Amino acid sequence: MKHAVMSIFESKAEFWLAPFYAYNIADGQRFITERVNDEQDRLSKHAADYNLFHIGYFDDQTGELTQNEGGRVSCGNLLEFKQTV
Numbered sequence: 001m002k003h004a005v006m007s008i009f010e011s012k013a014e015f016w017l018a019p020f021y022a023y024n025i026a027d028g029q030r031f032i033t034e035r036v037n038d039e040q041d042r043l044s045k046h047a048a049d050y051n052l053f054h055i056g057y058f059d060d061q062t063g064e065l066t067q068n069e070g071g072r073v074s075c076g077n078l079l080e081f082k083q084t085v
Contacts, residue, residue: 002057012049033081047078
């Protein structure tokens with residue numbers, strides 16, 4: 001199965017966080033939604049500084065890691081994943 005490889009870019013300090021794997025892009029977005037809505041999480045405290053990207057795929061059958069054709073794809077600023085009550 002191919003898993004989505006996601007990473008977050010921190011725009012103020014200009015660095016990439018370590019990538020993480022998700023079943024698909026929607027699953028990665030749900031994971032980030034949970035983190036950004038946890039008030040104790042660093043991502044929540046500075047959500048506007050972070051941008052989520054889909055950077056490729058990991059195939060758990062072959063062990064191959066491939067980049068997206070055309071490069072990384074923006075999935076949005078983490079502020080967009082903040083939920084209001």
